[in-house]
Amino acid sequence: MVIEVDSAADPRIADFTRLRDTDLRKALEPEQGLFLAEGEKVIRRALATGHPLRSVLTTRKWLPSFADLPADAPVYLASDEVMENITGFQVHRGALASLHRLPLPAVPELLGRARRVLVLEDLVDHGNVGAIFRCAAALGVDAVVLAPRCADPLYRRAVKVSMGAVFAIPYARMPDWYGGLADLRLAGFQTLALTPDQHAPALDKVQFADRVALLLGSEGDGLSSHWLAEADQGVSIPMSPAAMALGVDSLNVVAAAAIACHALLR
Template sequence: MPDASDPRLADYTGLRDVELRKSLEAEHGLFIAEGEKVIRRAVAAGYPVRSVLLTRRWLGSLADVLDGLGDRVHVVDDDVMEEIAGFPVHRGALASMERRELPSVGDLLHGALRGERTAGTPADPGRILILEDLVDHGNVGAIFRCAAALGIDAVVLSPRCADPLYRRSVKVSMGAVFSVPYARMADWYGGLAEIRAAGYRLLALTPASHATPLNRLDLRSACALMLGTEGDGLSSRWLHEADEAVRIGMDPRATARGVDSLNVVAAASIACYELAARDW
């Protein structure tokens, strides 16, 4: 049974050290899936398994996934697992998976517009999200989960957005990051022009009172909903670049209660529903 110093377990080192993980995962082209359900979803999505680290009690439930992995399966005691990862791994199983090359923004957009995720059914107008500089991994994972549940076709990330395949993003999304296609912009300054040229109307989500309520929006064309940072919202440049500002209608009493906006995950969930539900 390997111990924490075993070099074969280097993929799993310091899972709560964000900077270490960014460096290690980028260098080796890997990400970590945590828990049986997420591991299965990563495998089902076609990500190759580098190795699996688990405690003995998970051998039975993951037997079919482990079959054929041979010496890439590492069984350790709970205390060794915690020493390697840097925290108690309550789900008892981790898998190191190989990343795949992301599509270009252009390829992603044209696929979403054609309705490729709903093969065999008529293609509805594309519905995508654009995330500008969301840096919290949990928020990015939660938004992917909303997108998967509520019919969003794809997600585009600005260059500085958090990594959807970082362990916490994957965990919070419950593996939805594997099922919603996404790409990352190379150019924040001019990236929106490519999206508009691909046939999408750019919608800037803002709490501003002059913005169009989402439930009154004409959705007969392809739409790209832009969501801004956790604190400040969309940058002034992206607000200016948008074709239309849109907002979520709020109770007239909200301001008196000290609420003038929603957090980005709550806003994303409502906005995704408003964008996609009329196509169901």
Template sequence: MATLVEITDPADPRLADYRDLRDVSLRKHVEAEHGLFLAEGEKVVRRAVAAGFTPRSFLMAPRWLDGLSPELGASDAPCYVMPEALIESVTGFHVHRGALASLERLPLPPVARVLAGARSVLVLEEIVDHTNVGAIFRSGAALGFDAVLLAPRCADPLYRRSIKVSMGAVFTTPWTRLPSWPDALPSLSAEGFTTVALTLAPDAVPIEDAVDGLDKVALVLGSEGHGLSPRWEQSADRRAIIPMAAGIDSLNVAAATAVACYVTARR
């Protein structure tokens, strides 16, 4: 059972995992160095623990202890208890969902394991906004997608903001990073997936037509700014577009993913 530890000093060194969470560069350094990630909110913490991630510690206000009592009871990690105002002085923001947990990362699985048994996959290239990554995971999970593959420069799905926006879908959806970016799409084609790139390319067809009748589909999505790289756009098996009303040429990548996932799920 977790040991409850009351802390009154925001500078207590035991709170190092939680300090100054608004500083993205600091978080990336700390999380990479120590192999940790942070979950915020009762539901998200519960889903992280249920997915098999080992807590390093918990941080919460007294009124949230009962809600996570099963998780605290099953863990030997310390639970640091502080008034909410002091928690905010540690983290740098208002923890409005009441609880935080620092958890140990698991090794990323190989691509073959992530794709085993999958029929619908999302493939992300250089999507660098953590909110977009979290929203994409949530849409994919909600619409029955089996896995997510990320190019090396995509934002971290286990960054706090990504986890929060995904509502824990990053814990339940198998995902990993692609070891070889240049040949990623031909490799998926060789595994029996039809790669469908969302793009404004001149030969793009409506998404409904691009996925119609396909068995195994990999939807390929590019960065928030310039979209897919020319290499990925051209190496995809098919190019697809979401038809728009006059005067609008595209959607935010997270919104486009939701639409494309819905259409693909109904193929």
């Protein structure tokens, strides 16, 4: 069902317009259970993983790509100008979709048969969360567990940076931070806390158990001391002593996650 819209103020495309403001977006998304996907490829990955479509907003050029969508979902057709007006910038590959979230599994259910798991503590940057999901999915991590305050993987920027990998890898959010590692221990996971502390054994030298959960902390401060103490052991990525002398003494969290996932799947 194609519907032309000629103004960004049209209430039928409110999913796309009122989500422009960061605070509104944060307030509305969890409440209404919606999220936005950008570009045909990512939209199709969201659909293929069972997320019910609410509507699509696109331009004439990209309209044919969406000819096969479920007939009951409106496809709003806008001019390039209206589209840019709505989003404040050029939309990647000319299409946005609004989709319904799916209920997340509980952590014990998520862990089920998983053997290699990432646990993200309080990452604040949605782009980093998206990039880590992309690494985790590409390298074969089975699942991701999020601390209560970790940034939302279905926030628009996270979805985009992940290239849709947030749909390819199952995840859950732990209800409680303080005792959050208990479910992992109960399920028999070895918990490894990634730390910049060069006294911790190198990740490549650690003997992995059958089930391994790797804990990653926030961008600035890394893991909380509580989780560092709760984990079975700390693990590190060896840094160059010459670089450390020059003050280059850490990796960004995405680079660290990439190296850690690769080591985990060795």
